[in-house]
Amino acid sequence: MATMTDPPSEGFRLSQLIYDTRYRSMTIQVVAFILIMSAFYWLANNTAQNLAALGKPINFGFLGTRAGYDINQRLVEYSNNSTHARAAFVGILNTLLVAALGCILATVLGVIAGVLRLSNNWIVARLMGVYVEGFRNIPLLLWILVIFAVMTESMPQPRDFREDGSARMILFDSVAVTNRGIYVPNVVFSRSLGGNEIEQAPVEAPVEAAPRTNAVGTYGSSRIATGGAGVDADAEQSGGPGATQTSGGNLAEGDIIPTSSGLDWLVILGVFVAGVVGARFISRWATVKQEATGVRPTGSFWMQVGAIFLPVIAVLVVLGAQFQYPQLQGFNFGEGIHLRNSLVALWFALALYTGAFIAEIVRGGILAISKGQSEAAFALGLRPSRTMNLVILPQALRVIIPPLISQYLNLTKNSSLAIAVGYMDVRATLGGITINQTGRELEGMLLLGTFYLITSLIISSVMNFYNSSVKLKER
Amino acid sequence: MSEVHAQTVAYVRDTMLPEESPPITEAGAVKWLRDNLFSSWLNALLTIASLFIIYWVLSHILGWIVYGIWDADSLTECRAIRDSLYGEGANVACWAVLGDRWEQLLFGFYPPQVYWRPVAALLVFFLAVAPVMFQRAPKQLLYLTAAAPFLCYWLLWGGSIWGPVLVAAGFGIGYAVLKFATPVIGNLGGMIATVLVPLIYWVVLVGPLAGALDNILPIGIRSIASNQFGGFMLALVIGISGIVMSLPLGILLALGRQSDLFIINKFSVIFIEVIRGVPLIVWLFTASLLLNYFLPPGTSFDLMLRVIIMVTLFASAYMAEVIRGGLAALPRGQYEGADSLGLDYWQSMRLIILPQALKISIPGIVNTFIGLFKDTTLVVFIGLLDPIGLSNSIRATTDWNGIYWELFIFIGLCFFVCCFAMSRYSQFLERKLATDRR
Structure with missing residues (x-):
């Protein structure tokens, strides 16, 4: 009869590094680390040698020198006497401008097209299908060029x-x-x-x-x-x-x-934000009241509308708008x-192209909600509009929002196609003319990449935050 | 009193009435129209608006397309023909530009005598993917699938046949080492040797050996430089190479990102996020402006190869995220089941996890393919002549100065056909693999 004994306690053997699962992962990681680090060292070493041979040590000093070129569209003060850093900043603002405009228009188009594609109206559904498939299957660059050509060739002088x-x-x-x-x-x-x-x-x-x-x-x-x-x-x-x-x-x-000056718009924006916050307070007060008494205070909706718009209108009148x-x-x-052709072409093309993708996301989101949800809501006696607002949309949004934000991210990155129409975005200023004038490819591309990377990381961390806040709470 | 029914009821019909046809509003086209187009006043409004849009678009472009002129040598000639046929200033297309330049749009500056080579390469590609894509294709074609990368390379770039043959032989050497050396030097030694021996062979031996063999037995076809590639062929070459190489790389990255090994996990995360965070244009500029900084002094590197590498890396990061979604969507029980069967990591991935995860992620994978293929148009910005670049250079000639729409429509149609076919195939594949809800 075999007796169970403890395995003989041996000392650590070298072969354990490979055959013992306790150590094997360590071995693999160390080997991988060494390989990756040596690859990095090889690249860095090559770069250092090449730069030394060219006599161009890494130096970001060029950012402080005079840019010497004009930018035809700018959101802040800039002249060709400004620095390269200022030019890059103007480019960044232009990128953000077209991205923001594009996101808004794309959302509107996408939601409309997505809902209409689900419509039981045969011809409308087909028409939206043509729009979505057409824009999804043809390169964005071609659309930008087509819209630019429409603007420059077919419009009246x-x-x-x-x-x-x-x-x-x-x-x-x-x-x-x-x-x-x-x-x-x-x-x-x-x-x-x-x-x-x-x-x-x-x-x-x-x-x-x-x-x-x-x-x-x-x-x-x-x-x-x-x-x-x-x-x-x-x-x-x-x-x-x-x-x-x-x-x-x-x-x-x-x-x-x-x-008009920036100060005016800042004041208007501030008043508007304050109005929105006030409206939120009114809404909360009405909800508390409703939960206490069962009746929502009459006119709370119009009070909210007033809280948002009346102060803004007052300020506009005072300023003499x-x-x-x-x-x-x-x-x-x-x-x-x-609005220059370059901006219009880029904006419309980005919005139409991304809108086609958003339409599919919206359609998928609505289809993802099972029919039982709306049937249950009707069984509870909710009207169709309240069914949509209280039952379907909150669930559909949970499916729609994450891919939607990743589409915003794509749109922001695709705005670098501005190069096709000569829109002065950050790639054209910092990554284009500045690099050509100073010969600082490495530094310029590094800064450009960092800008896009940071933008992406900010947007995706916002998305993760939102995702985790609307996620179904599970145990 | 139901038993005495017959006595209490005065009259019982004992024959069936002939079937009436439904009311006119509930049958045929009228019913269809009422249901699908005019079910409510909002729908009616939408229908009318849609019809108006369709009419407006067609009225503007239909005549332009149909009456287009196909036979001319330049835009001025086109306009002269138009004026004589339809009167001064009529709005018609000039398709003659396509007849004049379609070869250029499809093949770029590839020598016309050897147009058969890219066509043959495309055929080889289709034959090679057939057994992978369709179960009904003969399995013997899989041998062609293995040989296709080398064959296509040789057909496209030409030159001596010995280079591709010897490179392909490297894989044979690796397999032989795995097969015969492993029993001798053990599993680990065998694995390391399987990787190292072909690598050494490729780096050290292939060059001189190919030269020597070429001296003894010169078999080869005319060599074509990369800068002669262009047009739609260029988009296909870059797109297909990127697609083929980014899938395995993406799977590895996705596994790395799901891995428990800290360093591998973090490296994968950083790689994926950095690649995805920066637009492709910036990466392409990096490839064209900066790659020479990163390589040993004096190395020069084919621009097209750089672009293919960059596009592959870019697509593989997106692919990794798609596949990670598939991996995450699998129930934990599948992983645990694989573990409890005693499979090791690679076995469980190969046999249990990846087949299911890849199936889930098919739509995303194909979307990435389509995105990659569309993104090949961006190479125009670093000086490669893709269809859009060629359309610019066609427009720059005196013959065709000022022609826009015909070229755009042609290029758009080419891309549309390819991308639409891919998305249809993915839907077919989804239906075929939907084993769970039959």
Whole structure:
């Protein structure tokens, strides 16, 4: 009869490193670590040798030197005398601008297309199917180029908008779609917090002021910067007396020139945020009341609407807000906001392309909710709208939101396709012209990569936070 | 009193009435229209709006497409023909550009005498993937699948046949070592030798050996440099190489990310997140601007090869995330079941986990493939002549200056056909593999 005994306690043998599962994982990791580190060392060593041979040690000093190039669209003050770091910052803001615009439009398009694709209307469902499959199966780059070509080749020239021309402005004469871009009304303030200038008697523009690079088009585009502080002041300074003529329009001497400054928009944004917070408080108060008494206080919804909008309207009135419509001046439009073709093409293409993906996500999310959920809600006596709001949507959103945010991430990264239409995003400034002018490829690409990486990590950590907060709580 | 039914009821019908046809509003096209197009006033509105959109689009482009001119040598000639046929300034397409330049759009600057080679390579590729994609394909084709990478390489780039043959032989050597050396030097030694011997063979022996064999027995076809590749063929070459190589790499990365081994796990996470966090354009610029910094001084490296490597790495990071989703979606019981059967890690992955995880992730994998294939258009920015790059250069010639839509439509259709076919295949595969809810 065999007796069980403890295995003989031997000392540590080298073969245990491989055959003993207790040590094997350690061995594998150490080997992997050594291999990875030596690969890194090899790369770093090569890089150091190559850089030494070229006489270009890694140095980020170029960021502080004069950029020397113009950027045709900017949200903050910038001129070709600014530094490369400032140029990179302008590019970053442009990237974020097109990404934000694109995300908003893509969400709207995607939700509409996704819901309509589920519609029992045969023709609408097919039409949305064509949209989704068309945009999902054709490269984004091609769409950007197509929309850019539509804008530049098929749209009327600004001079066609003259009285005898063939083109007309749309939306009550407020928006002009031309082959140089889209002109939309600007909001300006006659009592701007940034201070208003007074219309002066027309002065003959000095000859030196003539060759300034930011002529009407550029000047108009800087108005994209409705949130940008001091853009107009800068343009006034650099333009000298000539600028007053371009922006003055048909004002008489002594009138106040309505203008907008970053301060105005900051105040409006602040009031709006405060209103939203107030509305949340009203909603919470109404819920507490409802839970205590069983009756929701009448008019709490309209109180919320009022809390959000009334203060904003009041501030707009106090500041003297008014629309500044695009007007044909000579051969081009002045006033208003000039959305360049590059921005429009990139924005629409990104939004339409990502919208097709979002449509599929929305459709999948709604389909993922089992029919039993809506049937149970009807059995409880909920009306269809409340079934949607209280039962279906909260569950569908849990399925929809994570891939939706990853689509936002994709859209932000795809905005680097701006290169196709010459939109000045961060890749074009920091990763393009700056690298070409300074010859600092390594540093420039490193910074560019870091920017995108940080943006992605921020968005994905927000997504993880949201995910964990809406996750079904399981034990 | 049911027994006396016949007496109490005055009249009982003893014949069936002939079937009436349903009311006109409940049958045929009218019912279909009422159900599908005009079921409510909102639906009716949507239907009318859709019909208007369709009419508007078709009225603008249908004539343009149908009356297009196919026979001309330049845009000016096209316009002259148009003016004579349809009157001054009529809006019609000039498809002649496709007839004139389709070879360029498909093959780039590949020499026209050897167009048969890329076509043959494509055929070889289709034959090689047939046994993988369809169960009904003959299994003997699997040998072709093994040989296809080398055969396609040789057909596309040409040159001496000995290079690809000797490289392929390396795998044979590795297999032989595994088979015959393992009993002699033990499992671990065998494993290490299986990796090391072919590596040494490839690095040290293949070059001189190929040269020597080529001197003795020169078998070869005309060698084509990478910079002559272009057009849709370039997109296919980059896309297919990326697809084929990114799947195994992605599986390894996904396993690494799911692994308990700290260092391997962290390395995989960092690799995946860094690659995914940065747009492909930035990686392509890195490949074209920076790769020479990272390699030993004096190495120069084919641009197309760099692009293929970058695209592969990029797609493999996305693939890894898709497959990780599949791995995470498997119930824990599957892992535990595999462990309790006494399978080791690789066996359990190969036999139990991966077949199920990959099945779950098929839609995501194919979406990654489609994304990769569409992303091959980005190589135009680092100077490779993909279809979009060629459309720019066609437009830059005096003959075709100012032609846009015809080229865009052609390129878009080429991509659409490929991507749509891939997504249909993935749906077919999903249905075929849906064993659980039959």
